[in-house]
Amino acid sequence: MNKQKILIVGGGISGLVAGVYAQLAGFDAEIYEKNHVAGGECTGWDREGFHIDNCIHWLMGTTPGTELNKIWRTSGALGDDTKILTSDSMYISELNSDRLTLWKDIDRTEREMIALSPEDEVEIRKLIADCRKSEKVQIPAYKPSELLNFRDLFKMLITMGSALSIMKAYKGQDTTDLMNKFKHPLIRCMISDFCTKESLGYSFPMAYGNFTSGDGGIPQGGSKAMALRIQKKFEGLGGKMFTGISVDKIVLNDADRAIGITLSDGRLVHGDYIVCACDTDYTFGHLVDLNRMDPVLRDVYANRKAYPVYGMFQVAFSVDSDIDCLKGEYMIDSAPVRFADWVSERMMIKNFNYEPSFAPEGKQIIQVMLGLGEEGWDYWSALYKDKEAYRLRKMEIAGNIQSMIERRFPKYVGRLKILDVWTPMTYHRYCNAYKGYNQAYTITKYSAENPYPSPFVKGIDNIVLAGQWMSPPGGLPSAAIQGKFAIQRILRKCGRKVKFD
Ligand SMILES: Cc1cc2nc3c(=O)[nH]c(=O)nc-3n(C[C@H](O)[C@H](O)[C@H](O)COP(=O)(O)OP(=O)(O)OC[C@H]3O[C@@H](n4cnc5c(N)ncnc54)[C@H](O)[C@@H]3O)c2cc1C
Numbered sequence: 001m002n003k004q005k006i007l008i009v010g011g012g013i014s015g016l017v018a019g020v021y022a023q024l025a026g027f028d029a030e031i032y033e034k035n036h037v038a039g040g041e042c043t044g045w046d047r048e049g050f051h052i053d054n055c056i057h058w059l060m061g062t063t064p065g066t067e068l069n070k071i072w073r074t075s076g077a078l079g080d081d082t083k084i085l086t087s088d089s090m091y092i093s094e095l096n097s098d099r100l101t102l103w104k105d106i107d108r109t110e111r112e113m114i115a116l117s118p119e120d121e122v123e124i125r126k127l128i129a130d131c132r133k134s135e136k137v138q139i140p141a142y143k144p145s146e147l148l149n150f151r152d153l154f155k156m157l158i159t160m161g162s163a164l165s166i167m168k169a170y171k172g173q174d175t176t177d178l179m180n181k182f183k184h185p186l187i188r189c190m191i192s193d194f195c196t197k198e199s200l201g202y203s204f205p206m207a208y209g210n211f212t213s214g215d216g217g218i219p220q221g222g223s224k225a226m227a228l229r230i231q232k233k234f235e236g237l238g239g240k241m242f243t244g245i246s247v248d249k250i251v252l253n254d255a256d257r258a259i260g261i262t263l264s265d266g267r268l269v270h271g272d273y274i275v276c277a278c279d280t281d282y283t284f285g286h287l288v289d290l291n292r293m294d295p296v297l298r299d300v301y302a303n304r305k306a307y308p309v310y311g312m313f314q315v316a317f318s319v320d321s322d323i324d325c326l327k328g329e330y331m332i333d334s335a336p337v338r339f340a341d342w343v344s345e346r347m348m349i350k351n352f353n354y355e356p357s358f359a360p361e362g363k364q365i366i367q368v369m370l371g372l373g374e375e376g377w378d379y380w381s382a383l384y385k386d387k388e389a390y391r392l393r394k395m396e397i398a399g400n401i402q403s404m405i406e407r408r409f410p411k412y413v414g415r416l417k418i419l420d421v422w423t424p425m426t427y428h429r430y431c432n433a434y435k436g437y438n439q440a441y442t443i444t445k446y447s448a449e450n451p452y453p454s455p456f457v458k459g460i461d462n463i464v465l466a467g468q469w470m471s472p473p474g475g476l477p478s479a480a481i482q483g484k485f486a487i488q489r490i491l492r493k494c495g496r497k498v499k500f501d
Helices: 013-024 067-075 106-116 118-134 150-169 175-179 185-194 203-212 222-236 295-302 375-383 387-408 424-431 476-494
Strands: 005-009 028-033 044-047 050-053 089-095 098-103 240-243 247-252 258-263 268-270 273-276 311-319 329-333 343-351 364-372 416-422 460-465
Touching (some): 005 258, 013 222, 013 273, 013 476, 089 185, 098 185, 106 118, 106 185, 118 150, 175 203, 185 203, 185 329, 258 273, 273 476, 311 387, 364 375, 364 387, 460 476
Parallel strands (some): 005 028, 005 273, 028 240, 089 329, 273 460
Antiparallel strands (some): 258 268, 311 364, 311 416
16 A cells, blocks of 8 residues: 655754654655755854854753653654753853852752842742742643543643643743842843743743753754754655755645645645644745634734744854853843844853864854844844845944953953854744744733644645644744644544554
8 A cells, every 4th residue: 555645844843853753653754845954943054163053052851751852762853872961050140240040959049049139038939949840840742632532631630730830820920020029130130031021920930940850951962963863863764855945835626635735946746744844924825825824823923912922133253262251151231232122131142162073172162142022023134135234234233242242251352253143034034934033922921811823724634734833932842742743633634543652
C-alpha cells in the first residue's frame, strides 16, 4: 500500500519536529523551507570568525523524564551525546548601584532580596514560595487536549496540580500588578527584565521556578546545531527536506480538499495532508484565504491591546580580550540609548563564554538585546524602504550601545567591534514573522477566556496548523509540542492509532 504523504510548510523547529513524528508514524513527509538553512528563528550565523547564536538562552525540557524532554529526544534535538550546559544564575539585574542575581540556589536569592529590601520581606517570601511551587510544573506534551481520554486527563491533572494552583493564585493579575507589590525599584525591574509588563502575573514565578528546578539548560553547540540535529534525524528516517524554496499557496479541489502546494518556482507538489508550520499571519492570506481564519485569531489580530507582540533591536560585538565582565546574562538600564518611547528602558547584555567555539581563542562574543513595543515594527519596517537610511540608523544606535557598554564596563574600552545589527524587520524577512516578533502573541488579562486558536482551517479537512502561534506565548517548547500534535491530529483523521514514547 502507498504511504500517505504529508507536506510541511516551514522547516523551523515546529516543522522539523512534525517531520520526525510523521516519519515515525509511517507517513512520507516532505518539508519545504524558504531559507537555505533549516531552523527558522532557532538559528545562528557566522561573522568574521565568530558565531552569532540567535535563539537558545533557555531550553525548557532539558530535564530527563518529562514529556517535553521525550519530544526533544525523539526528534533528535537532544541526543545521548548532547551536553547540556547549565549556569548557577538565570540573570543579573542592575539598577543604579544595586545588583540582584537570580541564583539557581533559590534560598540564596531569597536571602539577598531580603537583605536588599527588608521592607519587602513579606512579598519576597510569598514570591519565592510560588517560585518553589513552580519547580514541579511540567508542560503537558503528551497529546492534544481533544484527543485525551479519561485516563490521560486524570494523569495530566496530577502533573498540572501545582501549575493550576499558581494560576489560581495570580488570577486577574499581570506582571505589572506583581511588580507593584514591591517597593524596591530594583526588584520591580528584575521581574520585568524577564517578563513583559502585560504578561500574566504567574509568568515570572513559573519561569524562575523552572530554572531553579534544574531545567532550562542550553544544549552545547547552540541553536543552529540543535535545528540541524533534528533535520538529520528527519532525513535519517527517510524524510525529504527542501530548502531555499518558498511555498506560495495551498491548492484545493472542487470539494475544498487540499490536493497540494505550489512553490515559488511554479511547481505543484501533491500531498494527502498539509501541515502549516509557518507563522499564521502568512498561512491566512497567502496559503489559504483569509476568510478561513478562526474567530480567536481574528480577535488576536484585531485587538492589539489584548494580545500584544513585541520586537527586539539586537547587536553582536566581538571582544578583543578574554576578560569576562558579565558572567552570563546582565540586565542594565538603557536610558542613555533609548531612541523612542516604545524602546524598553532596560537592555540585556550576554556573553557566550560557555561556548568557546563561538569565538577565536582569546576573544569573546557578546550580544545585546533591547526590547521594543509594537510600534518598533512600524518604525523599522517603514525605515527599511530606504535601505541606506535603515543601515545608517542601525549603526548609529549600535554605536551608542557600544559607548554605553564601555562606560559601564571600562575594561571593554577599545576592544569592542560591531559584528552585526538586526531588528524586527530581520525576522519578518527571514521567517515571515508577524510584525517581526520572535514569539507568539502574549496572553494578557484583557485576552478572551479561551485565547487559544483552532489548529484546523475552516472548511478544509486535511490541513492542520502547527508552529508556536498555536500555543501562545510561543517559544521552542510550544513550537515542538505543536509539531508533534499536528501529526497526532492527522493520525486521528486517518483513524489510525500510533503511540509515541
Ligand atoms: C533572539 C531570540 C531568542 C530566543 N530565545 C528563546 C529561548 O531562549 N527559549 C525559547 O524557548 N525560545 C526562544 N526564542 C523563540 C524561538 O526561537 C521560537 O519560539 C521558535 O523557534 C519558533 O519556532 P516555529 O517553528 O514555531 O517558527 P519559526 O522558527 O518562525 O519557523 C517557521 C519557518 O517557516 C518558514 N516559512 C515561512 N513562510 C514560509 C513559506 N511560505 N514557505 C516555506 N517556508 C516558510 C520560515 O522561514 C521558518 O523557517 C527566541 C527567539 C529569538 C529570535
